[in-house]
Amino acid sequence: MSFADEVIEKAVKEGYTFLVLEPKEAFAPAVMEFSEKHKRLVYNIDILLSCFSEEYGWDPIESLEWFDYNVFSLTHMEGGPLFFDEFEGKILTVED
Numbered sequence: 001m002s003f004a005d006e007v008i009e010k011a012v013k014e015g016y017t018f019l020v021l022e023p024k025e026a027f028a029p030a031v032m033e034f035s036e037k038h039k040r041l042v043y044n045i046d047i048l049l050s051c052f053s054e055e056y057g058w059d060p061i062e063s064l065e066w067f068d069y070n071v072f073s074l075t076h077m078e079g080g081p082l083f084f085d086e087f088e089g090k091i092l093t094v095e096d
Contacts, residue, residue, distance in 0.1 A: 008041070018042035018079040021048075021071070026055040032084055035091075042082045042091060 001009075004027075017090040021027045025058050029050035030041060034041055045067070052063035074080040076095045082091045 002028050004031035007034050009033055010034070011041075019074060019081055021074075021081060023055070027051050031079065035082060038082060038091075038094065040079060042084050045083045045085050045092075048083070049070050 003041060004024070008031075011018065016034070016039050019072075020036075020041060021043065021063075021087050022031075027043070030043040030045075030051050032042045035096045048071075049067060051058065052058055052066055053060060056063075056066075060064065072083065072092075075082055082094060084091050
């Protein structure tokens, strides 16, 4: 069982409901943690972009464009994923 599977299974057993990016297996390496504070999965953006490139054969720019246009807005949905930016050193769209 992968780290992502363990994190997801534990959160589901604890009664949380949240979105998981699909295909789960392709994006599992990008799962960092489950934030109990925010009740959502946290994905590392850099790793997620690499997963897009590997899964779909896209170059880095195509992966970033896909993320910006199709994925990033999911963070605004109830239970939507959160995205950690290593450069900024924080989870985007979360005000602390």
